[in-house]
Amino acid sequence: MDECSMMLGACRNGRCRNTLGSFTCQCAGGYVLTPDGHNCRDVNECDEVPNTCPKPGTCQNIMGSYMCSCPPGYEISQDGNFCRDINECQINANLCTDGQCLNTDGSFLCVCPENYVLSPDGKRCVDIRQELCYDNYTSIGSSNVYSRGVCTSPRRGYVSRMTCCCTGAKAWGSTCEECPKAGSSELQKLCPDGLGRGDSGQDLDECAIMLDVCEGGECVNTDGSFRCECPQGFVLDPTGKKCI
Numbered sequence: 616m617d618e619c620s621m622m623l624g625a626c627r628n629g630r631c632r633n634t635l636g637s638f639t640c641q642c643a644g645g646y647v648l649t650p651d652g653h654n655c656r657d658v659n660e661c662d663e664v665p666n667t668c669p670k671p672g673t674c675q676n677i678m679g680s681y682m683c684s685c686p687p688g689y690e691i692s693q694d695g696n697f698c699r700d701i702n703e704c705q706i707n708a709n710l711c712t713d714g715q716c717l718n719t720d721g722s723f724l725c726v727c728p729e730n731y732v733l734s735p736d737g738k739r740c741v742d743i744r745q746e747l748c749y750d751n752y753t754s755i756g757s758s759n760v761y762s763r764g765v766c767t768s769p770r771r772g773y774v775s776r777m778t779c780c781c782t783g784a785k786a787w788g789s790t791c792e793e794c795p796k797a798g799s800s801e802l803q804k805l806c807p808d809g810l811g812r813g814d815s816g817q818d819l820d821e822c823a824i825m826l827d828v829c830e831g832g833e834c835v836n837t838d839g840s841f842r843c844e845c846p847q848g849f850v851l852d853p854t855g856k857k858c859i
Contacts, residue, residue, distance in 0.1 A: 628679075629655035645679035671721065672698040688721035712804045714740035735815040739804070741777055744788075748772075748779035748824075752786040752793050766791040771826045777814060781806040782821050811839035831858035 618638040619631035626640035629648075640648055642655035649656050660667045660681040661674035668674035668683035672691075675682045685691055685698035692699055703723040704716035711725035714733075727733055727740035734741050749766035766786045770779075779787040780794035780802070787794060795801035808816040821841040822834035829843035832851070843851055845858035852859050 627654045712739040741814045745773035746788040748774050748784045749786040750784055764791055782819055782824055
């Protein structure tokens with residue numbers, strides 16, 4: 616008698632092979648014979664196979680196999696059997712600007728030098744030194760050598776380099792350090808949220824930072840910028856910063 620043809624449902628999840636007077640079941644990968652030898656059951660690799668998808672991975676059993684999922688900071692190995700650490704310092708050159716990037720298990724750490732503090736998002740170091748900020752910078756160096764310059768039109772008060780350059784100034788500090796050019800990658804690193812924004816994306820109050828910005832008028836802070844308003848009978852000049 617051919618049990619494989621006559622017994623509907625024999626060798627579920629496997630292959631039935633007729634033998635003399637009986638039959639055998641051949642199970643596919645990820646399945647084993649049931650005790651009666653008539654069917655194949657799924658192997659729960661997560662519970663039955665030691666060291667399957669070790670920590671920090673999470674094992675999920677599926678019919679005939681299993682799947683590993685990884686937490687943030689890790690990626691699945693090529694064979695899909697374990698989670699390996701992502702070296703954020705290697706794959707993202709923009710991490711830890713002005714600091715040192717140290718890879719850690721599942722994450723990274725920015726180590727900042729003296730006079731720098733970690734930004735709120737933990738991804739860069741922010742210069743907290745307070746120096747004069749200048750609205751005019753004139754280069755006196757050759758394009759073939761290290762550029763030097765002369766700073767004029769200082770703003771009132773002392774601010775950080777980020778606050779200075781991210782509010783449209785031209786230079787900063789006692790050494791007359793030129794601010795990055797508009798549209799440059801250096802400016803993007805210094806002001807990741809754009810001009811008029813601080814180290815955590817907050818609006819910078821230009822009216823409080825640039826005390827004399829509106830000559831003969833009133834400075835009104837806006838989200839990410841500012842505007843000058845003139846008294847009755849006066850209009851703004853082409854710079855938008857002087858009432859005439």
